[in-house]
Amino acid sequence: MDTVTTLLQLVLSGVLVGSVYGLTAMGFVVAYRNARVFNIAYGQFAVLGAFLAWTFLGSPQSPRLPLAVAVVLTLLAVVAFGLAVERLLFRRMIGRPLFASFVLSLGLLAFLHGVIMIAWGPSTKVLAAAVPTGPLALGDVVVSREFVWSFAIALAATIGFALFFRFTRLGLAMRAAYDNEVAARCLGASASLNSQITWVLSAVIAAVGGILMATVSGVSIGLSELVMVVLAVVLIGGMDSLAGCVLGGLILAVGTNLTGYYLSPLLPGIAGIFSMLLILGVLVIRPTGLLGSRPIERV
Amino acid sequence: MLVASGLKAVYGGVVRALEDVSLAVPERGIVALLGSNGSGKSTALKSVSGVLKTEDGDLTEGKVELDGRRIDGLVPERIARLGVCHVLQGRSVFPQLTTEDNLLMGAYLRRDRQGIHEDLARAFEYFPGLAPLRARKSGYLSGGEQQMLVIARALMSRPRVLLLDEPSLGLAPGIIRELLSILRRIRDEEGTAMLIAEQNAVAALGVADFGYVLQGGRVAASGASAELAEHTRVASAYMGLGEDGAFLSRHDAPGTPPGGEGQQ
């Protein structure tokens, strides 16, 4: 394979994976913006979604429910989970400092980790394919079909969100509440509805991201490391920017691919901490992230 | 229409902001709520609109009624739905949203597309200064423009009562005059009642029908605005003079220090 094809291969697969990273990160940003919570348990949300999907869909060897039914059930379960998290945990945290809700999410991280492991065990399960699989050749470049489908789904979802926040009444209310919550309430926007939608969206997006990643790497607790990826994406792209998620995801995925291929021979394992280095780099140069809007208080 | 009786409000369980405040806003009335810093004007407004609870405040006594129905204790969004729109102190625009989006947000509770569209045009007619700023992020508007926007936004909800917290704060005198005349026009044409909390007594009384003067969380004086404007009680409430609190004769020239006979 010549250099150009290799490069194209790396970039293309990076774009495909990066779009999933970006979508997943949006769920985190929604919670951060609208609920003002730094939810470090977000990775567990993704894992939970994937395991729920596996429970309903089954694996290729032993499939369970038909696709449509499984999708609906998973969606219902995830929505219920999001509502529960909002009602039982984070509604109480409204108005309390960021540190408090962060520590709460730490507790939630541990709790969910334990519960998921007890319920489903540590072994990796294969998710029955929800989308067609197998390699797809585009000229000299080969990509996996799942990735293309994931990309398409991620793209559709991203556009859906943009439209939601830009053009719907509810989306406008959520944007307004982020800017000035009390003023929005004085105009009739319900704080509890805002909170509920935020957490349901966050849980659903996490689940979608988890499921998409699971189609590739199987369903296991290891998926929770997705939160690291998400953190990297939002730090690069901006904690409160949905567009930044897209950008961050692409930069991270493509960058990791390129680093892995070109630099790994020289520094083994560099690809693993590439994301960390990228985070540190961005924090030093542009702390709010590439597309983040709120300035950080500098002392 | 809007009646508050015997309000006693406390912040954080310890800071007493209102001791015993009663006021009323009639249909189509413009009522001024005057007083110096810390006298309780903002708190009185927040007690009516439900914002008090969101700031760790509590109405320990008293009640607020809208058309005879009690609204104290409801969340702000419920009270907004009943037609009470509170314009917060300090130009509370949504900075990341454009001027137009701000206005549309004002119409959040409404479903009549056509009506909203018409009102949007009407808003730009009342506040022509805003029209060229339609697509600009409201965070970039000047102080005066933001204040106009906030009031226009409140009007988009077609409120029955408008609660305005220090609308003139930080604005140039010319703009204040313009703003207040627009408010009067709105009352005349739309029938919206208003409760305006203001430190700028002269300006407020110029546009209001009736006024209350708050001092230390209590109503120190009240009356028709013409009466209040002359009344030295207002001055004494501001400057903390007049320990005897006696009514002075109408024949004293305004500006005469009270208790002139007593001081030797």
Added chain:
Amino acid sequence: MRRRGRGRTDYARDLALVSSGQQWLALAVLALVLGLLPLLLAWTGNRSWLTFTNFTLITIIAVIGLNVTTGMAGLVSLGHSAFIMVGGYLAALLMLEAGWSFWAALPAATLMTGVVGLVVAAPAIRLKGFYVAIVTLAFFFIAQFILRSLDITGGIHGLIGIPSPVIGGLRIRTDQHWYYLLLVVGVLCVLASANLTRSRMGRAFLAIRENDVAAAGLGINVPLTRLRAFFVGSLFAGLAGGLWASYVSVIRLDQFTIWDSIWYLGMIVIGGGGKTAGAVVGVLFLRLIGQVLHVIGTSGWIPLSSNLAIYITHTVYGLAVILFVSFWPLGLMSVWQKIRVNYKRWPFGV
């Protein structure tokens, strides 16, 4: 009506560490119990309790450090277990490669870990609180990566044969010996931390936790104070690490996980952030719960595979943190305070 409890009746009393006859008595009883603990534990017949106590003492030392950085100064550190790891490796290397004695290696490793803390803190001192958390998280992974990649640190196998200390000819070998050594070090750390709370630097930490801008307005150099908070916190962590390395005599990467960092934070919150006593209480609380779960799991009452026991421990710990943050955000110490205050004021309630 008779006065209940001891009020602080003068400034000297108020400032003193131990403020009344009653407290001296309580302290004496505690000292007695602690001194005789190994014998008391031996009486239960179960050896693991003394080992558990020793590990708990090491954890207390480490968490006292986190209490300075996070509890007092408000800088969330998710990398604390990495600092312990670094301290342990440094102490091990000094003893194994450079041939230093325990008594030289330990202080050196402690100090060096403190310096590492400065290096880690540097990028984030000017940023908002939780960006510090991100940096410390990144540090955890980078530290693991570095230690894994170097030959001298034994890669994933770590280092073995780390010597134990010798005091006046006697080698500290058994759990009993270690207990007394760790107890002494632990008490010194508690005293140092309590002292810090009452010192100028300690008050500066509390100030920046509450409000950076106001603190700056008082003339406190906020970035410098943050660096100091990390330095002190890492000192304790390094000390704990060095003690750990010698106690276990083996040090490996997989002994230090990100979960540990999370538990440490949980201990701070559960105990009550900012107070030394809170840190100790928080450690004891979670460790005891964990130990109880472990004993139940291994005793055969309820059939639990060891893995399941771990997961249940995670779940319970997580639940504990959630409950405390939700209902008693100021921790067990605040609950204790309420009880004390109510006791003194009874029947005039809160």
